Amino acid sequence: MVSLLLRRYFRNPLFLLSAIWSFQLAGVFAAEIAGAKVALLNYQGPATLSVSVLGNRELAVEVDPHGEERWLDLSVVLPASAEGRWAADVVVVDAAGRPLLVRRSGTEWHKLHVRIPPKKAIYFIRAVEPPEAPPVFSDSDREAEDPLTGLRVAILKWYDGRKAALSIRFDDSHPSHLSRAIPILREFGFRGTFMVCPGLPDFVEHLVEWKAVASRGDQEFANHTLHHRGASGDEEMEAEIGQAAKAIWDLFSGKSRLLALNLGGGTTWETTRPLRYYLDKYHLFDASAGSLGMDDVYGNRVAAFREHLRRHIERGLWCRIHFHSIGEGGASSEATLRDVLAIAKAHENDLWIAGMADIYKYQTERQATKLWLSPESPQRVHLHLFCGTNPEFYDQPLTMEMVFPASWPLSSIRVTRVKPQPQTVLAAGPTSRTLRLSVPPIVSAYRIECSP
Numbered sequence: 280m281v282s283l284l285l286r287r288y289f290r291n292p293l294f295l296l297s298a299i300w301s302f303q304l305a306g307v308f309a310a311e312i313a314g315a316k317v318a319l320l321n322y323q324g325p326a327t328l329s330v331s332v333l334g335n336r337e338l339a340v341e342v343d344p345h346g347e348e349r350w351l352d353l354s355v356v357l358p359a360s361a362e363g364r365w366a367a368d369v370v371v372v373d374a375a376g377r378p379l380l381v382r383r384s385g386t387e388w389h390k391l392h393v394r395i396p397p398k399k400a401i402y403f404i405r406a407v408e409p410p411e412a413p414p415v416f417s418d419s420d421r422e423a424e425d426p427l428t429g430l431r432v433a434i435l436k437w438y439d440g441r442k443a444a445l446s447i448r449f450d451d452s453h454p455s456h457l458s459r460a461i462p463i464l465r466e467f468g469f470r471g472t473f474m475v476c477p478g479l480p481d482f483v484e485h486l487v488e489w490k491a492v493a494s495r496g497d498q499e500f501a502n503h504t505l506h507h508r509g510a511s512g513d514e515e516m517e518a519e520i521g522q523a524a525k526a527i528w529d530l531f532s533g534k535s536r537l538l539a540l541n542l543g544g545g546t547t548w549e550t551t552r553p554l555r556y557y558l559d560k561y562h563l564f565d566a567s568a569g570s571l572g573m574d575d576v577y578g579n580r581v582a583a584f585r586e587h588l589r590r591h592i593e594r595g596l597w598c599r600i601h602f603h604s605i606g607e608g609g610a611s612s613e614a615t616l617r618d619v620l621a622i623a624k625a626h627e628n629d630l631w632i633a634g635m636a637d638i639y640k641y642q643t644e645r646q647a648t649k650l651w652l653s654p655e656s657p658q659r660v661h662l663h664l665f666c667g668t669n670p671e672f673y674d675q676p677l678t679m680e681m682v683f684p685a686s687w688p689l690s691s692i693r694v695t696r697v698k699p700q701p702q703t704v705l706a707a708g709p710t711s712r713t714l715r716l717s718v719p720p721i722v723s724a725y726r727i728e729c730s731p
Contacts, residue, residue, distance in 0.1 A: 312338065315404070320352040326397065328353075336368075336406035344397040355391040355404055367554040367565060368406045378551035385509065385542030386567045388554055407553050413647035414667040423650040425660050430727060431682040432662055434648050436595060437641070438678050440715055441631040443592045444638045445623055448570060448601035450474040450503060450541070452482040457489070459605040459613055461498060467620045472635040474503035474541050474601075477526035493530040499634030500527050501539035502563060509546035516550045516557070524561040537672040539566035539635040562672055564639050570599040573619065574610040581618045588622065592629050597638055640675035644668050644720040648677065658687075659728040661697075666720040676717040683712050687729040698724040 309318035310330040317330045317340055325345040333339050342351065357369065371379045371393050379402070382392040395402065422433040437444050447464070449456050452475040464471045475489070476482055482489060492498055505523045510516035520540070528536050540563040542548060558565060571587050573580050584600060591598035600619070603610035623632060631638070647667035654660045664679075683692055694705035694716070704716060704725065 314358040316354075316356040318354045320354040320392070322351065324349075326351055333403070338404040339401055340404065341399075341401045342395060343399045347397045349397060351395050351397060353391075353393040353395050353402070355393070357389040357391070357404075359387075359389045367558065368409055370405055370407055370551065370553050372403050372405060374401050374403075380512070380549050380551055382547055382549045385546035385548060386544050388542075388565075388567070407555060409555050410559055413643060413669075415646045416649045420649040421645065423652045423662070425652045425654050427654040428657055428660055429684040429686075430652065430660050432650055432652065433680050434645055434650065435678045435680055435715070436645070438631045438633070438676075439717075440678060440680065442629040443595050444597045444631045444633065444641075445588065445591075446472055446597070446599050446633065446635045446638055447620075447623070448472045448474060448501075448566075448599065448635065449605075450543070450601055450603050451507060452476050452479060452489070452503070453604040453609070454481055454485055455605040455609055457485055457492070460602070460616065461492060463605075463613070463616055463620065465497065467624055469620060469623070469632050470498060470634050470637075472499045472501050472539060474501045474539070475523075475527065476503045476505060476507045477523050478505035479507065490530060499636055500530065501541065501566065501635060502527060502561070503541055503543055504546075507543045507546065509542075509548050511549050513550050513552060516548055516552075520557045520563075521561055524563065535636070535640075535672050535674050536562045537636055537640065538563050539639065540564065541567050564636075566599075566635055566639075570601045573600050573602045573615065575612055575615055576610070580611070580615050581622070584619050585622050588626065592626060597642070598630075599635070637675050640668075640673050640720075641677065644673050644675060644677055648720070658731070659726065662725040662727055664718070664721075664723045664725070666722060668720055670719070670721050673720055675720065677720050679716045679718045681714045681716070681727065683709070683714070683727075684729075685712070691730045693726075693728055693730055695726045695728075696723060697726050698722075 310328065312330050313332050315338060317328065317338070319326060319328060324347050326342065326347040327345060328340055328342045331339050340353065342353070367388060369391070371381050371391065373379060379393055384390060391404070393402070424431045447469060449460050449471055452473065456473055460471065493500065502520065502523045504519040506519065510519050524538060527538060540558065554565065557563065571584065573584065587600070588598050602616065605611055605616055606613050623630060644666055649665045651663050652660050653663065681694070683689070689710065689712070690708040692705065692708045696702040696704050699721065705714065
């Protein structure tokens with residue numbers, strides 16, 4: 280087995296070190312291999328385990344009880360970095376292929392806890408291949424230049440050409456979101472994301488008000504599960520995620536059903552299925568990581584946000600923050616919320632401040648977009664836009680920038696969408712050589728011309 284691993288992974292020295300160390304530890308109750316840590320949790324008895332790699336994103340764990348009579352707790356910690364993450368797709372099965380119930384934290388899905396009987400057996404930690412995803416093109420595919428005319432076209436990194444993006448999230452559908460957070464967001468002209476729990480009494484008692492917010496359409500709702508209490512078993516987890524999704528869909532009838540999902544801090548979930556199953560079934564994306572908590576108990580939240588935002592603007596990234604209850608006796612004071620929003624307002628020219636689903640859609644659509652130009656003459660060029668996302672769920676407009684040739688008189692430039700439905704995009708000439716257009720993320724074609 281070791282020689283097989285050496286042949287398969289000789290190009291990755293870090294993997295070799297972890298793999299060899301694992302085999303040296305075979306026969307004890309902990310091992311690390313391929314970036315994953317496997318152990319018998321809080322255990323000092325006679326049982327032992329050994330771990331091996333079977334292929335791409337699959338581990339085999341062999342347990343020998345050596346006379347142990349108690350059930351054992353198997354702990355598996357998978358790589359959590361962006362480069363190595365595969366936890367959302369993982370199942371644990373026995374030698375017969377039967378799935379085991381796996382317990383996880385709502386915000387640390389890469390940490391697995393499995394109860395196993397005290398008998399000699401082998402278990403497989405296996406990544407389930409996700410369904411076909413939208414294509415991902417290179418940055419150069421999202422830019423095009425016509426050598427004949429000098430026309431340049433690009434899909435910008437962020438909507439409206441902003442340097443970075445910011446989402447402001449509120450968890451747990453607390454009444455103060457209706458009385459404080461939403462009115463304050465509207466004062467600043469910002470769109471927030473509200474992680475709602477449609478089964479909680481606070482939400483049910485204020486349903487008429489939540490419906491009014493949904494009807495106005497200036498705030499985004501997201502899935503924080505039905506009751507924010509976790510689940511024991513597939514059936515309960517299905518209900519907690521699925522019923523919450525359906526309740527939000529009913530509030531936003533006719534809109535995209537793609538929602539952010541956060542299973543919630545302090546919750547535990549037991550299921551035989553990978554998280555990917557629930558994400559795909561209910562058109563969700565995992566929004567549990569990468570957000571800065573704004574509860575006052577953490578201290579210096581305004582200063583922390585200012586620095587957090589500065590780094591994200593410098594790097595052109597998506598900045599995420601989240602609040603809980605707002606106001607006197609709440610997790611964050613109204614002053615903290617206002618100070619944070621004031622900082623965001625001061626950077627408004629650099630930031631696209633939007634809902635989490637809006638930003639996620641834009642990122643995914645842009646990655647799946649490719650441009651190319653077909654010149655017809657020195658005065659006319661055809662632009663082709665391919666976008667590989669499903670418009671039923673991905674409906675966030677993209678920002679396309681055109682830089683017109685210096686030889687074209689501005690007053691004579693026209694832009695027309697010719698496919699799928701003919702539509703005049705620019706009827707009168709632009710006032711600048713650079714024009715930014717909001718375009719739908721669909722397969723389409725445009726005619727860009729300078730009329731004589």
